[in-house]
Amino acid sequence: MRLTIAPVPDGAMAVLAALHAACFREGWPAASFAALLATPGAFALLASRQVSSSSPVPVGFIACRAAAAECEVLSLGVAAQARGQRIGQRLLEAAEAAARLRGARMMFLEVAADNLSARALYARLPYIEVGKRSRYYTREGLNSVDALVLRHDLGDDETPSCDPPGLSPHDRGF
Numbered sequence: 419m420r421l422t423i424a425p426v427p428d429g430a431m432a433v434l435a436a437l438h439a440a441c442f443r444e445g446w447p448a449a450s451f452a453a454l455l456a457t458p459g460a461f462a463l464l465a466s467r468q469v470s471s472s473s474p475v476p477v478g479f480i481a482c483r484a485a486a487a488e489c490e491v492l493s494l495g496v497a498a499q500a501r502g503q504r505i506g507q508r509l510l511e512a513a514e515a516a517a518r519l520r521g522a523r524m525m526f527l528e529v530a531a532d533n534l535s536a537r538a539l540y541a542r543l544p545y546i547e548v549g550k551r552s553r554y555y556t557r558e559g560l561n562s563v564d565a566l567v568l569r570h571d572l573g574d575d576e577t578p579s580c581d582p583p584g585l586s587p588h589d590r591g592f
């Protein structure tokens with residue numbers, strides 16, 4: 419089984435939207451992804467899994483926006499049947515490599531305090547807590563939940579830990 423992580427092709431906005439809808443309660447339509455990726459500094463990566471000679475199956479995505487020395491992770495998701503295999507980590511590391519190529523030195527993201535899978539992944543890299551938005555997320559029938567703002571320093575002269583195939587600053591979206 420082979421996992422590839424690559425920039426999202428122009429015609430694959432519906433694939434991104436489908437993965438997003440499978441991972442989050444409030445989906446982003448394909449048009450929203452197209453509009454996002456048309457903004458300066460925005461990029462998205464798709465993880466696809468291939469078993470022997472079968473067609474690659476999309477299993478995860480990450481969408482980010484880089485501006486100057488900072489890059490924000492806007493969304494990250496892995497299909498339920500593919501979780502727990504470090505695909506989320508590989509997507510995040512690939513996004514960090516892409517962000518470095520764009521000149522970013524820090525990654526930022528936001529996570530709900532009760533999202534323990536995501537927090538385990540971020541802690542591993544490690545992302546550290548630098549802020550908190552109290553009761554930011556609402557939960558049906560429950561109290562609202564804090565949003566934690568996390569940061570990961572990419573360093574000045576680190577070699578990218580993971581170069582997605584074909585990744586260069588000249589690629590669309592990078």
Ligand SMILES: CC(C)(COP(=O)(O)OP(=O)(O)OC[C@H]1O[C@@H](n2cnc3c(N)ncnc32)[C@H](O)[C@@H]1OP(=O)(O)O)[C@@H](O)C(=O)NCCC(=O)NCCS
Pocket residue numbers: 441442494495496497500501502503504505506507528529530533534535536538539542
């Ligand atoms: C958060 C998410 C992207 C992590 O992706 P992933 O590929 O499962 O990430 P990893 O394999 O690196 O594992 C993350 C953690 O998930 C937990 N996990 C392990 N197996 C799991 C499984 N089968 N199913 C769900 N979570 C599992 C573990 O805590 C693991 O950390 P650990 O290995 O150190 O114990 C994924 O769970 C997801 O898409 N969730 C829904 C959307 C979401 O919450 N996105 C993040 C918003 S901030």
